[in-house]
Amino acid sequence: MTEFKITNDQFNIAYYCTRHQCFSGNAQKTALKWISHNGERREYTFEQLDEESNRYANVLQEIGIRKGDIVFTFLPKMPEQFFAFLGILKIQAVAGTLFSNFGEEALTDRLGDCGAKAVITKKSLLKKLLRSLPFLEKLETIFVVDDMENNEKVVGLPALLAKASGTFDILPTAPDTPSVLHYTSGSTGKPKGVQHVHKSLLTQSYTSLHVLNLNEKDLYWCTADQGWVTGTSYGIIGPWSTGVTQLHYGGAYNAEIWMRILEDEKITKWYTAPTALRMLMREDKNLFKKFTLPDLEYIFSVGEPLNPEINTWAQQTLNKEVYDTWFQTETGSIMICNRPGIKIKPGSMGKPIDIISAAIIADNGEHCRTGETGHLCIKVPWDSMLINYLNNTDAYNAKIKNGYYYTGDLAFRDDEGYYHFVGRNDDVINTAGHLISPFEVESTLLEIPEIAESAVIGAPDELLFEKVVAFIRLKNNVTWSDDLELKIRIFLSNRLSSIATPQDIRIIEEIPKNKSGKIMRRVLKAWYKGEDPGDISTIEI
Amino acid sequence: MDTFEELNAIFCKVFYDDDIKITRESTSDDIDGWDSLSHLNLVVAVEKHFNIKFSDAEIAKWKNVGEMYDSLVLLIQNKNQ
Numbered sequence: 001m002t003e004f005k006i007t008n009d010q011f012n013i014a015y016y017c018t019r020h021q022c023f024s025g026n027a028q029k030t031a032l033k034w035i036s037h038n039g040e041r042r043e044y045t046f047e048q049l050d051e052e053s054n055r056y057a058n059v060l061q062e063i064g065i066r067k068g069d070i071v072f073t074f075l076p077k078m079p080e081q082f083f084a085f086l087g088i089l090k091i092q093a094v095a096g097t098l099f100s101n102f103g104e105e106a107l108t109d110r111l112g113d114c115g116a117k118a119v120i121t122k123k124s125l126l127k128k129l130l131r132s133l134p135f136l137e138k139l140e141t142i143f144v145v146d147d148m149e150n151n152e153k154v155v156g157l158p159a160l161l162a163k164a165s166g167t168f169d170i171l172p173t174a175p176d177t178p179s180v181l182h183y184t185s186g187s188t189g190k191p192k193g194v195q196h197v198h199k200s201l202l203t204q205s206y207t208s209l210h211v212l213n214l215n216e217k218d219l220y221w222c223t224a225d226q227g228w229v230t231g232t233s234y235g236i237i238g239p240w241s242t243g244v245t246q247l248h249y250g251g252a253y254n255a256e257i258w259m260r261i262l263e264d265e266k267i268t269k270w271y272t273a274p275t276a277l278r279m280l281m282r283e284d285k286n287l288f289k290k291f292t293l294p295d296l297e298y299i300f301s302v303g304e305p306l307n308p309e310i311n312t313w314a315q316q317t318l319n320k321e322v323y324d325t326w327f328q329t330e331t332g333s334i335m336i337c338n339r340p341g342i343k344i345k346p347g348s349m350g351k352p353i354d355i356i357s358a359a360i361i362a363d364n365g366e367h368c369r370t371g372e373t374g375h376l377c378i379k380v381p382w383d384s385m386l387i388n389y390l391n392n393t394d395a396y397n398a399k400i401k402n403g404y405y406y407t408g409d410l411a412f413r414d415d416e417g418y419y420h421f422v423g424r425n426d427d428v429i430n431t432a433g434h435l436i437s438p439f440e441v442e443s444t445l446l447e448i449p450e451i452a453e454s455a456v457i458g459a460p461d462e463l464l465f466e467k468v469v470a471f472i473r474l475k476n477n478v479t480w481s482d483d484l485e486l487k488i489r490i491f492l493s494n495r496l497s498s499i500a501t502p503q504d505i506r507i508i509e510e511i512p513k514n515k516s517g518k519i520m521r522r523v524l525k526a527w528y529k530g531e532d533p534g535d536i537s538t539i540e541i
Numbered sequence: 542m543d544t545f546e547e548l549n550a551i552f553c554k555v556f557y558d559d560d561i562k563i564t565r566e567s568t569s570d571d572i573d574g575w576d577s578l579s580h581l582n583l584v585v586a587v588e589k590h591f592n593i594k595f596s597d598a599e600i601a602k603w604k605n606v607g608e609m610y611d612s613l614v615l616l617i618q619n620k621n622q
Contacts, residue, residue, distance in 0.1 A: 037570030076573075101574060103557075124573045127558060251570050253577070486589060489582045494557040498578035 004205035004242055011198040012173035013180075014089035016205075017240035018050035019170065026243045033219070034079050035261065037251030042079055046243070049082070051166035056087025058164040059157065060118070063141060065093050070114050070181060072096040073226070074107070074121040074129065077250045080145040081226050084120045085236060089179060090170050094195075096181040099227030104131040105444055105495040109190050110183045111136050114390055123147045126154070175199035175383075180237075181390065182229050184329040185437035187427035193390030194329045200233075201241050203333040203384035207353060208238030211325060211339045212269055212300060219295075221247045221261070222271040228434070229329040230302055233384070234271055238333070255283045259291045266295040273303040275432040277310045277322065278463050288317050298340060300325055303433020304465035305421045308346035324350060326421070328407060329435075330399075332384030336419050348418040349411065356382050360413050365402060368412065373422050376411040377404035427521050429458030431466050434499045438521065441502070444495050445470060448488060450478040455511045455519045456502065459528050470502035471524055473511055480507050544591075544617065548610060551590055555583045565607030591617060 027047040088095035115138040183191040224230035306324035325337035338350035352358040357379040360368040368374035438456035445454035453473040458466035526533035593616040
């Protein structure tokens with residue numbers, strides 16, 4: 001595979017994913033193989049991907065979307081998701097993606113914060129958006145990909161797309177032009193908008209070639225949803241900017257279907273998550289005897305630490321290694337990884353990629369010695385790093401110190417140069433690879449009339465890595481019941497998302513707080529795990 | 542309201558969508574928001590509404606709404622005997 005190169009100072013991500021591929025001899029090569037949950041198949045060449053995304057670009061431009069405007073997709077994994085994403089980038093608008101499982105509160109927070117001008121969705125998801133609409137003053141248009149009806153702000157896309165031209169001239173795009181926007185959860189405050197720029201594709205294509213080892217013969221499958229950074233960096237940008245054919249499956253996790261896709265479609269590189277692999281580990285072993293995967297060269301994982309047992313299982317059951325990779329929404333692309341060409345060290349994060357510099361830094365700012373735990377940091381800048389948190393430069397500045405980006409992870413480096421994840425230095429919960437803000441869950445819990453106070457923590461979980469656990473103080477006249485528990489679960493699932501819904505809800509008489517009123521999650525975690533909470537002298541109960 | 546209609550009403554409540562029209566062939570891919578986590582909410586809501594309890598083995602076998610409905614009807618019949 002040849003190295004990725006920028007031509008004519010054009011940095012537009014969508015250009016390299018489509019038009020450039022046509023110029024490079026890939027016009028008739030399959031770019032996307034899509035299989036729906038019920039087996040419907042659609043395939044698009046790079047030329048068709050270019051034309052379809054051009055139609056989206058033309059429609060958006062026609063309706064008044066301009067460079068710098070923010071347009072979100074709120075779609076499941078379907079071809080229109082990819083056309084829309086690339087179309088947005090072609091007109092140099094900012095492409096945001098929303099996880100299709102988000103509820104109305106999650107939508108309102110994100111779309112409201114960034115002042116999105118338009119959202120592209122499908123009919124069945126429209127209701128959630130319409131419930132948020134009264135709170136979204138700047139949202140001018142909701143495009144619906146599968147509906148012909150138009151009303152005040154809702155516009156059916158099929159008729160517009162049918163009339164739109166399949167050609168579009170992508171204007172020269174400077175490297176620092178804002179491109180992709182993802183929201184990520186912090187331990188305090190609402191989710192933060194992580195803003196990337198078009199030159200991110202330099203690191204995304206580099207890691208696609210040198211970590212995922214993608215080449216022109218591959219059929220590559222990334223199972224991540226496009227609502228998250230893996231889904232855009234490695235489910236769109238990395239593979240297509242390097243001319244690689246991708247398969248996307250529109251259905252949910254199903255062990256038999258996944259194995260059949262791997263075998264029948266002859267997937268060569270597979271990028272998935274430790275939780276998915278742990279779910280496969282729990283399946284009946286006989287399932288795997290039905291399948292052989294001679295075409296599958298490499299499995300990669302991302303999202304949570306990969307426990308060594310998964311590698312052992314993969315070697316014994318699939319006869320494959322699993323390469324763990326580490327990155328964040330803020331880093332935009334893989335930074336540290338186990339990868340083909342270096343020895344896998346099970347349980348470790350691997351080694352930094354060649355084009356960045358990582359460090360372990362102590363609280364006092366000095367670099368830690370081998371084996372010492374400290375803050376995992378990446379030397380700035382690199383091409384795929386965030387340029388800011390939207391509307392929250394203070395939060396961005398707080399993460400950049402002395403030329404390093406502080407990731408919020410604690411880690412150590414061993415004597416062979418491998419990095420090892422130790423934990424977070426904040427209260428963000430990583431459940432099944434999704435970051436959950438305890439603050440966001442606590443705030444939503446307080447909207448339930450029966451709840452007086454709430455505190456949310458992450459607790460270790462064998463399947464999910466961490467599970468969401470809520471501590472609740474009920475109002476005086478309220479009695480805990482199964483009905484109330486169900487009401488809470490349904491409320492959270494629909495207002496935020498099912499992944500943010502607590503796996504365990506505990507009723508307590510007081511939430512432990514310090515003298516300034518801050519919830520002492522450390523104490524709750526210790527209580528939950530049956531451990532000594534340590535110094536509790538500052539608790540105000 | 543027959544049992545299937547009552548089941549439909551529970552789907553509407555759990556997934557905040559009054560327009561859901563389940564069929565025997567409906568699966569989690571047909572209803573937005575129906576994933577492995579919200580499935581637990583659905584199961585508990587059905588159990589509470591009909592005052593029955595599904596076994597883990599039953600739940601694991603369901604491939605679509607029809608199979609869930611068949612389990613439900615059997616449990617209701619057993620309860621009423």
